[in-house]
Amino acid sequence: MMSDVCPIIGVDHLEFFVGNAKQSAQFYSRCFGFQNTAYRGLETGERKTSSYVMEQGEIRFVLTSAMVGDHPINKSVMKHGDTIGVMAFQVPDVTAAYRYAISQGAVGAIPPTEQDDEHGTLRYAAVRSFGDVLVKFVERQAYSGPFAPGFVARASVPGPNAGLKRIDHIVGNVERGMMDRWVEFFQKAMGFELRMHFDEQTISTEYSALMSKVLQNGSKTIVNINEPADGLRKSQIEEFLDFHYGPGIQHIALETTDIVQAVVQLRQAGVEFLPIPKTYYENLEDWVREIDVPVEKLAELGILVDRDEDGYLLQLFTKPLGDRPTLFFEVIERHGCRGFGAGNFKSLFVALEREQALRGNL
Ligand code: FE2
Numbered sequence: 293m294m295s296d297v298c299p300i301i302g303v304d305h306l307e308f309f310v311g312n313a314k315q316s317a318q319f320y321s322r323c324f325g326f327q328n329t330a331y332r333g334l335e336t337g338e339r340k341t342s343s344y345v346m347e348q349g350e351i352r353f354v355l356t357s358a359m360v361g362d363h364p365i366n367k368s369v370m371k372h373g374d375t376i377g378v379m380a381f382q383v384p385d386v387t388a389a390y391r392y393a394i395s396q397g398a399v400g401a402i403p404p405t406e407q408d409d410e411h412g413t414l415r416y417a418a419v420r421s422f423g424d425v426l427v428k429f430v431e432r433q434a435y436s437g438p439f440a441p442g443f444v445a446r447a448s449v450p451g452p453n454a455g456l457k458r459i460d461h462i463v464g465n466v467e468r469g470m471m472d473r474w475v476e477f478f479q480k481a482m483g484f485e486l487r488m489h490f491d492e493q494t495i496s497t498e499y500s501a502l503m504s505k506v507l508q509n510g511s512k513t514i515v516n517i518n519e520p521a522d523g524l525r526k527s528q529i530e531e532f533l534d535f536h537y538g539p540g541i542q543h544i545a546l547e548t549t550d551i552v553q554a555v556v557q558l559r560q561a562g563v564e565f566l567p568i569p570k571t572y573y574e575n576l577e578d579w580v581r582e583i584d585v586p587v588e589k590l591a592e593l594g595i596l597v598d599r600d601e602d603g604y605l606l607q608l609f610t611k612p613l614g615d616r617p618t619l620f621f622e623v624i625e626r627h628g629c630r631g632f633g634a635g636n637f638k639s640l641f642v643a644l645e646r647e648q649a650l651r652g653n654l
Contacts, residue, residue: 299389300381300483300509303459304430305345305352306544307378309368313357316374317344317448320353323561324621327450330438334359338442341365345439348450349457351546354378354439368424373616376541379421379462380428381482381513389429390417396481401426411437419481422466422474422517423539427482454557460545460624461506461514461632465532467539471503471519478507478515485509492521494634497641499654500527506632516632518542528644531653535616543609543620551606551625552585555593558623564611566643568594580604584627598635603628609640617651 310316320326330345332338340363343356356377358365368377383389387404394400398419407414415431438445466474478484484507492501500523507515520529532542548554559565573591580597583604590597595608607624633640648654 304380304382307354309377310374313355316355322451325454328448330443332443386415386431393481398481407441409441456546460547463516465542499525536618545622596636598633605629
């Protein structure tokens with residue numbers, strides 16, 4: 293099995309390239325409940341970039357901005373706006389993972405590199421993925437420091453805890469006709485297996501359509517790739533590609549075991565979610581059968597439900613995190629169901645298109 297050739301232990305972190313990491317750290321802390329656990333910047337002797345490691349449950353984000361005008365991170369910010377520039381996976385052997393990916397056609401970005409400090413040795417390497425996204429391999433079994441050499445531990449007071457536990461899935465948007473190329477990249481070079489396929493019939497509204505493939509690694513790391521399909525008007529994927537100036541990461545689904553508590557907390561902290569039409573809840577009880585949360589509560593908080601033969605899931609989506617209609621978060625609570633809310637795609641996309649029309653992009 294390929295996942296034995298390129299074993300992935302799990303998501304190590306996602307690195308966001310942002311215009312102002314200091315202020316972003318406040319946003320993810322106060323609105324989403326992340327804690328700043330490590331830092332690297334001028335005070336630690338780093339002159340070019342400033343990075344904040346933000347953690348909640350098993351989720352680890354790194355927010356990085358550049359202090360030098362022509363730094364590649366500033367070029368990324370200028371082109372894409374704030375975006376996720378690095379998708380980092382933990383592996384048992386960086387050199388083996390990197391060599392294997394390259395042998396399968398991946399393009400190298402950072403050759404296997406070793407960094408030491410008093411906490412041990414951290415190894416990493418990276419290959420290119422869709423758009424300007426790097427896939428980084430991180431080997432940290434021999435490293436016990438706060439994040440990586442050069443970082444110092446911090447224990448900032450986090451915002452109110454939203455109870456977000458782990459990354460459930462990562463979704464990338466690529467150009468029309470490119471989905472299969474990148475699905476193949478994750479299959480061949482990274483050992484993922486194709487788990488589901490949604491065609492444009494499943495995911496379409498009156499106006500727009502998209503196609504999506506779901507990939508999973510042995511470690512349960514899930515990556516979905518979307519591409520736009522023909523519709524009467526511009527699809528949400530095309531809107532993303534236009535404003536992001538190319539492919540990139542569209543959303544990160546964050547898993548919680550108590551979505552009601554999470555959403556109450558997040559809303560109180562000022563997080564904005566996609567509004568769901570009340571009509572969505574009218575016939576909900578007829579088809580979802582028993583769920584732990586009363587339908588009135590779901591309607592009040594704008595939470596969506598989907599069900600498959602294994603169980604159900606509850607989910608909802610934030611509005612874009614920045615000014616550009618690009619990156620957003622999903623909050624998800626699973627009860628057996630291993631799907632992604634296909635039953636909600638239609639109502640969700642209608643809601644998305646309403647927002648898209650407000651932005652003058654439909
Ligand atoms: Fe999702």
